[in-house]
Amino acid sequence: MTLIKFIEIMAILVGAFSGFIEARRKRMDLVGVFTVAFITAFGGGTLRDILLDRRPLFWVTHQEYAILIFVLALVASPLIRTLRQMVSERLIVIADAIGLGLFSIAGVASALDAGMPLFIASMMGVITGIFGGVLRDIVCNEVPMVFRDGKPYAICAFLGSWMFLIMRKLEMPHDFALWSSATFISALRLLSWKFDMRLGR
Amino acid sequence: MTLIKFIEIMAILVGAFSGFIEARRKRMDLVGVFTVAFITAFGGGTLRDILLDRRPLFWVTHQEYAILIFVLALVASPLIRTLRQMVSERLIVIADAIGLGLFSIAGVASALDAGMPLFIASMMGVITGIFGGVLRDIVCNEVPMVFRDGKPYAICAFLGSWMFLIMRKLEMPHDFALWSSATFISALRLLSWKFDMRLGR
Amino acid sequence: MTLIKFIEIMAILVGAFSGFIEARRKRMDLVGVFTVAFITAFGGGTLRDILLDRRPLFWVTHQEYAILIFVLALVASPLIRTLRQMVSERLIVIADAIGLGLFSIAGVASALDAGMPLFIASMMGVITGIFGGVLRDIVCNEVPMVFRDGKPYAICAFLGSWMFLIMRKLEMPHDFALWSSATFISALRLLSWKFDMRLGR
Secondary structure, rough: HHHHHHHHHHHHHHHHHHHHHHHHHHHHHHHHEEEEEEEHHHHHHHHHHHOOOOOOHHHHHHHHHHHHHHHHHHHHHHHHHHHHOOOOOOHHHHHHHHHHHHHHHHHHHHHHHHHOOOHHHHHHHHHHHHHHHHHHHHHHHOOOOOOOOOOOOHHHHHHHHHHHHHHHHHHOHHHHHHHHHHHHHHHHHHHHOOOOOOOOO | OOOHHHHHHHHHHHHHHHHHHHHOOOOOHHHHHHOOOOOOOHHHHHHHHHOOOOOOHHHOOHHHHHHHHHHHHHHHHHHHHHHHHOOHHHHHHHHHHHHHHHHHHHHHHHHHOOOOHHHHHHHHHHHHHHHHHHHHHHHOOOOOHHOOOOOOOHHHHHHHHHHHHHHOOOOOHHHHHHHHHHHHHHHHHHHHHHHHOOOOO | OOOOHHHHHHHHHHHHHHHHHHHHHOOOOOOHHHHHHHHHHHHHHHHHHHHOOOOHHHHHHHHHHHHHHHHHHHHHHHHHHHHHHHOOOHHHHHHHHHHHHHHHHHHHHHHHHOOOHHHHHHHHHHHHHHHHHHHHHHOOOOOOOHHHOOOOHHHHHHHHHHHHHHHOOOOOOOHHHHHHHHHHHHHHHHHHHOOOOOOOO
């Protein structure tokens, strides 16, 4: 398995895991747990692709990810309490930060490919990075966390998306721009978590 | 009128009717009653078609259904209490079970036509069958009922979708596979209602 | 700047402004304020274009509007209380009525262009006019205001959309039909506000 495949699976698992936790907190049954996990993992990329009119969707061509979440939902429901104790908060935050970086840069890169203007491309990066969680919260009947906790989450995705766009404008190599911007987002997210930074309102 | 046309109209009316009831419970006005009824009746198929990028949408080419719901919303609002007494719960459950079977199998069949892999096709069947109600609950600011009541509703749609997929893989005739799977879903739903079965959490 | 450009910007600003107010009431941070304002301003037209499968979306080709809302969100958050005092309720209602007329007629006209049947075209007009506010309320975890306050808001959009459709069937000139129908919606909305009319439930 290549590194990028491994990280991709990690990012999807982290999204699904945060969906499991939220769905269980809302006392959902197996159907709810699977659906909310799926929406959290794939909702951001799906919304971006619908807005850009790109098909087939990622999870349609890679049904193995949908099956993976399905199996995990079957297994995870009874085990969720144990799982939450096994997996430390630190590990979740790290994996989530990596996921934010990867999803956001994948989003901005595919929007740039599709010929979007720069600001729209940066928005697509942020949408890909955060709207899985937004849709999860809407389905769970909550005001989306990312819109109200004042933590620099979307901001990290936004800044990193612009870093990618500027590097591409300066004609730096695609892969170098991609990896360094994704790393920048993940690092910024981890730093802001470490020092508990907040946006003013 | 052919049998399938009759059942189709029945399924849409049942969806709309459950939308009427929920919208009235939320004390919505005429605009809300129509919109929620419309979303409940057509939301699942519309979401499937957006995900698969199929156009025109069913209700766009069959505007008579939209007009029917519009007229019913005009009439139903003052009559909803009478209507609920006239129509027994048993009748609603039966019509709803028939609708679940038909919508789900229509969803899985059109996903298979569109070349989707098997698991994704089964998901499209379930989405078509249940997301009308999910979107109704989101618009009405509730956690979707189908995600938390533990009743085997989505599960029936899921099992029946797989029955259809397996019958098609075994090269059984399309219409036979379609009708027997839809009947299977409806029957399973009615049995699980009759015996008040619940999923564990 | 042409008159139509000026009115267009006004309509978008009014949508964004109502998003600002709702997001602040929900104590959202900068990310939430921008997103909710953006959804309120562009949500209706975006949903219509997704349903009709039209791309690119309006705000994708006019990124200046997205940037404008972004800058306003940066500035508005600390100033929102002052802004609400500076701008009288009367002014907001007038601008909102103009926006409703313009958005709705733009919606019905583009649906007619796309060959939609008449009733569906009128629905697209209403969706374009009101779904920005509906999506704002869903994201803010509220039952959509337009579905429950009994005020003739969607009804104005619906009647004006039919006025446009009938004028076009009678082969009146496109621009004349467009402007008179949009004016009709705005005037009807202002009258119904002036006399505090309500729909029965």
